[in-house]
Amino acid sequence: MSLTIFGKAADVPRNASLVALSAALLLSACGEPVLMSNLTPPLAQEKNKGNGGDLSRLAAAAKADPGDAAAALAYAKALRSKGARSQALAALDDAAKAKPDDRRLTLQRGLLALEIGDPARAEPLLRAAQDAKAPDWRLHSALGSALASRGKHREAQEQFAKALALAPNHPSVLNNLALAYALDGKAEDAEKVLRKAVPAGRSTPNAEKLQQNLALVLALGGKYSESRTTAEAALPAAKAGENIAYVQKMAQARSAGWAAKTEPADAR
Secondary structure, three states, X not given: OEEEEOOEEEEOOOOOOHHHHHHHHOEOOOOOEOOOOOOOOHHHHHHOOOOOOOHHHHHHHHHHOOXXXXXXXXXXXXXXHOOOXXXXXXXXXXXXXXXXXXXHHXXXXXXXXXXXXXXXXXXXXXHHHOOOOOOOHXXXXXXXXXXXXXXXXXXXXXXXXXXXXXXXXXHHHHHHHHHHHHHOOOHHHHHHHHHHHHHHOOOOOOHHHHHHHHHHHHHHOOOHHHHHHHHHOOOOHHHHHHHHHHHHHHHHHXXXXXXXXXXXXXXX
16 A cells, blocks of 8 residues: 655555554655655755755865765765765865864764664764754754654653744644654544644645545544545545555554453453
């Protein structure tokens, strides 16, 4: 089965649990999937706009002075713009050997590690990049994404909440907080937050995807009729029905599993 999420499709195995389905829907602040997928963190996205410049010239400048953090960042930016994310991270790692305390290098290394699918490496880097004197909602959101990717759902919720305190009602952060709740088994809380995210994101390119996520969270909470109606507002009726039926089947299977586990031994 394939579920459409903020510009990509997430393949969900037939034997996936409800938690796995929720995980497939968790998004970063810039709208790409966080779990089991490539991700474009928000800060990296904003800092790396442009045509990439003269790659050979930037490479030469970075290699000429390994201690020049600005040159390394410019070279990494050009590499990333061409899709060479791992190479960009390696270039910043080399620069960090000469400038281990440069917060700019630490931040971009953390974001790139998250982007290439290494949240375990990204988490400590993003923590180290935080500046209490200049808090940034995007950094909290990226750290929340890294934590959620590692199954640290409560800590992820805290980071998304901090991001929202700095950027109230940001639709993508609301979305991530909601789905962090879903991953933590809090379908009702997830629904409440997504009901805020849908109107907040109505004028964004991700409006339909927020609607889809609300529909799927409603299904996770057992509200199948409302879920189907909500999904049909964003998807063709047949596709909406397929998605909701799949979630319902998974929910029933999970309920049956719990019933079997709680059945008294003498009743078998």
